[in-house]
Amino acid sequence: MKIGAGQQFLILGATSPMARYTAYELAKRGCALLLAGRSPSEVEAVARDVHIRYGVPAQPRTFDARDFASHPALIEETVSQLGHLDGVFLFFGEQGDQAKAQHSFEEARAIVEVNFLGAVSLLTLVANHLEERRSGVIVGVSSVAGDRGRRTNYVYGSSKGALSLFLQGLRNRLSLSNVQVVTVKPGYVDTAMTYGVVTSRLVASPQRVARGIVRSVEKGRDVVYLPWFWQWIMLVIRLIPERVFKRLNL
Amino acid sequence: MRAVRKRLSGWGRFPVEEAWVYRPDSLEDVRELLPGGNLTLRGLGRSYGDASLNKDGNVADLTRLDRFLDFDGETGRLTCEGGVSLAEVLEVFVPRGWFLPVTPGTKFVTVAGAIASDVHGKNHHNASSLSRHVESMALLLASGETVLCSRESLPDLFWATAGGMGLTGIIAQATFRLRRIETSFLHYKAVRARDLDHMLETLEQYDPHYDYSVAWIDGLAGGKDLGKGVVLLGSHAPLAELPTQQRRSPLPVLARRRLSVSRPPPFSVVNRMTIRLLNTSYRFTHRPREALVGYDGFFYPLDGVGAWNRLYGSGGFLQHQSVFPLQASRETLVRLLEMVVKSRHASSLVILKKFGPQEGLLSFPMPGYTVAMDFPVYSAPFLALVSAMDELVAQSGGRVYLAKDACLSRERFQAMYPRWKEWLAAKERYDPRGAFTSSMARRLGLAP
Structure with missing residues (x-):
């Protein structure tokens, strides 16, 4: 889908660095933005920042991915305020604590509720709006962690894997009504999630990933690994037979 | 929040010290670090020495707190978070006809770092330092409380923070005034000076007529040539001065393509021979002329080469910048330049500039001449030279x-900055536990 002036997008989880730089990319192209996040002061700051830098309308909204009952009102208000939506970029996610999740269902549940159920709830509402309009784009930020279950982060991984499958099905459904669905699978991105954990040359800047996200939308991609080389890394990882994989310390 | 054990240095790559480095994403994250204390604030790491180091302590990298929060297009009043870089300010506001009120020789510094060093620019003679243009700051204090300070409200905190090397609190937000420009070009003029007297005369003569002035001195020239060099002058060009075809887009952002030094060579490639070459080519490329030039090349000649500090090899380098009161200036300059010429420690870059009036407790400028010299070698005899230079500067009242x-x-710090006691009293009022510290602060007795 071509992205340009006059379009209006909702960004969910707008305060993360990746989301903020994606907002910059969209604002650079003249799009109006609704920036939604959990912390009122943080989304307010991001909205002001985007507006000052690029002069486009940018409004803050607060929401909680786990408060499913509040989601219909959020989307309705967004649509009535803007008139219509040209798409949604979903960035929110919960890394959680794998060790804790192995013993506490509450921890595991929080991870799954944010990453999967929160996304299902919100994206379904937006999907129905876009299906009716017969145009638009849905971008869901999943993760390479969702490509294969690993002992060190399978709770997070399975929630992202479920999100990838959900987006895949949604893409099939919405392709009939001219709505594009993009599954984004970032590798290591230089954010608080990886800071101090991964010190590898494979870590990409959030700016680079943000540029990749918007370019993927413009190129009409379905599933995209960012940066590109993760496609090949994950291909190899998926090909390892399970009987070997379970012995690897990954 | 996670901490990473890192080897850190300033821009001079000397000294190098290990510390636990945190990288908060929000002010809430920063608050978590306050109870632990022993905290040093760091932006883009462009101070040269140990101001942003904290041996075996905690360092907060504040570059991710970098959002613009308010801008008044009528007055040019900008409010932003402390981690915004001057490069970003230029990128966003030059196309709208606004420029930094004061800029140091690199744009890769944060707003908070610039205020904490109370930076000056080539326009100090008419614009003073950055603090003159700062209206207010929102500071996160060691207690966890956020307060607003300005000349009117909590002036003691305001003046302890401007030039306070990041030791009073976190500059969460700063409000300052940009200056109007009609074009992003400068009317540039280069004038040659044959010796020191001619150099000082030339600066005196042109300063009232140009927004910006700075002089480059050939640091290898001694005897009757001592102080020979080039005076560089500039003023923001009005629209009418641009050629007709350029007038349609008078405000381009002129950041040049960056080359980069990927790794330091085993020894300094800056030595007497290359410095001689450098000085000759400098004279050659800065022949007397007048021209229109882009702002980036005029203000940030070295920003075009990424990590140029690595050229000095793995030992690092030191920039010695001093200022002396007007009446002692000529004599001190001669003695300082002669000291360097005689020492055989060639200085690769010698920069001279005349300062105007200045406020502040720990702010560097004072009315008089400032001279900056870069030295490649870092060894024991060299440190003795630096110490002798410090002594000379202190004796001159600089x-x-x-x-x-x-x-x-x-001891020399206290002699050079007579208002240090006032500063320390403010520090004790706002940070009684001494939560904010640094290797420099301990060395100079500014924090425990």
């Missing part, structure tokens, strides 16, 4: 610039 310093002793 001072050295803390943002560049890595060696100054506590």
Whole structure:
């Protein structure tokens, strides 16, 4: 889908660095933005920042991915305020604590509720709006962690894997009504999630990933690994037979 | 929040010290670090010495707190978070006809770092330092409380923070005034000076007529040539001065393509021979002329080469910048330049500039001449030279610039900055536990 002036997008989880730089990319192209996040002061700051830098309308909204009952009102208000939506970029996610999740269902549940159920709830509402309009784009930020279950982060991984499958099905459904669905699978991105954990040359800047996200939308991609080389890394990882994989310390 | 054990240095790559480095994403994250204390604030790491180091302590990298929060298009009043870089300010506001009120020789510094060093620019003679243009700051204090300070409200905190080397609190937000420009070009003029007297005369003569002035001195020239060099002058060009075809887009952002030094060579490639070459080519490329030039090349000649500090090899380098009161200037300059010429420690870059009036407790400038010299070699005899230079500066009633310093002793610091007691009293009022510290602060007795 071509992205340009006059379009209006909702960004969910707008305060993360990746989301903020994606907002910059969209604002650079003249799009109006609704920036939604959990912390009122943080989304307010991001909205002001985007507006000052690029002069486009940018409004803050607060929401909680786990408060499913509040989601219909959020989307309705967004649509009535803007008139219509040209798409949604979903960035929110919960890394959680794998060790804790192995013993506490509450921890595991929080991870799954944010990453999967929160996304299902919100994206379904937006999907129905876009299906009716017969145009638009849905971008869901999943993760390479969702490509294969690993002992060190399978709770997070399975929630992202479920999100990838959900987006895949949604893409099939919405392709009939001219709505594009993009599954984004970032590798290591230089954010608080990886800071101090991964010190590898494979870590990409959030700016680079943000540029990749918007370019993927413009190129009409379905599933995209960012940066590109993760496609090949994950291909190899998926090909390892399970009987070997379970012995690897990954 | 996670911490990473890192080897850190300032821009001079000397000294190098290990610390636990945190990288908060929000002010809430920063608050978590306050109870632990022993905290040093760091932006883009462009101060030269140990101002942003904290041996075996905690360091907060604040570059991710970088959002613009308010801008008044009528007055040019900008409010932003402390981690915004000057490069970003230029990128966003030059196309709208606004420029930094004061800029140091690199744009890769944060707003908070610039205020903490109370940076000056080539326009100090008419614009003073950055603090003159700062209206207010929102500071996160060691107690966890956020307060607003300005000249009117909590002036003691305001003046302890401007030039306070990041030791009073976190500059969460700063409000300052940009200046109007009609074009992003400068009317540039280069004038040659044959010796020191001619150099000082030339600066006196042109300063009232140009927004910006700075002089480059051939640091290898001694005897009757001592102080020979080139005076560089500039003023923001009005629209009418541009050629007709350029007038349609008078405000381009002119950041040049960056080359980069990927890794330091085993020894300094800056030595007497290359310095001689450099000086000759400098004279050649800065022949007397007048021209229209882009702002980036005029203000940030070295920003075009990424990590140029690595050229000095793995030992690092030191920039010695000092200022002396007007009446002692000529004599001190001669003695300082002669000291360097005789020492055989060639200085690769010697920069001279005349300062105007200045406020502040620990701010560096004072009315008089400032001279900055880059030295490649870092060894024991060299440190003795630096110490002798510090002594000469102290005796003349001058001072050295803390943002560049890595060696100054506590006694000389106190002699150079007579208002240090006032500053320390403010520090004790706002940070009684001494939560904010740094290797420099301990060396100079500014924090426990």
